[in-house]
Amino acid sequence: MRVAVTGTPGTGKTSAVEALETSDAGVPNDLEVVHLNEAIEPEGLYEEHDEERDSYVVDFEAISAFLDGREEVLIESHLAHHLDVDRVIVLRCAPEELERRLEARGEANPEKAESAASIAENAESEALDVILAEAVDRHGHDAVYEIETTDRSPAAVADAIRAAVEGEREPSAGTVDYTDYI
Known part of the structure; x- marks a missing residue:
């Protein structure tokens, strides 16, 4: 099984997947984790x-070649939904919280600081469901699992990812709505 964990920058992809990797239960189905x-x-x-x-x-062709032969893999990246995968888990976060997280990321590590324009662009993209829409367009509703991360810990998000990977959760594209942000 090939699984993508994707979402707008700041939604918590890396933190949640790292929590999944370090949990007592480990990564479901012994999937190899690639932080793309x-x-x-x-x-x-x-x-x-x-x-x-x-x-x-x-270069998506180079990425595909890099991943070639990895059939049991969980790919974490804001680009992962563009790849050939069986399931797509889209992490979502309220745009106001997303802005706060991205600003804090830059304060904590000046090398990762994003411009105000980039932060605003990411918040607007989140409000408009850009990554979710791309994931559904490429993979269909039945392969996309939407997870709200705004008020959840990385461990709680990791548990939701685990449930989606293990088939304990139904696909759920379109359950989160941030259009009031716009």
Whole structure:
């Protein structure tokens, strides 16, 4: 089984997957965990570096080749829903909380600081369901699991991810609504 854990930056993907990895129960179905964003630069999985946005333009063919042969894998990244997977878990967070998290991330680590424009763009994308819509468009409603993270600990989100992976939870795309933010 190939599982994507995706969502707008700041929704808690990395924290929740790390909580899943360190939990007593471990990662469900012994899936290999790939933190894709950590592999992009060192593995050369990009076409170019966008200096203005200080980000990489990824090469999805290179990413697919990097993941080739990994059939039992959980891929964590805001890009994971663009890949060939069996299930997509989309983490969601209220845009106001998302802004706070992204600002705090920059305060805690100035190298990870995002511009005010980038933070606003991510909050608006979250309010508009951009990643959820892309996931449903590519994989269909029956393969997408939406998880609200706003007021949940990484451990609680990890438990919800586990339930989705193990089939203890029904697909749930479209259950979270932040349109009042706009």
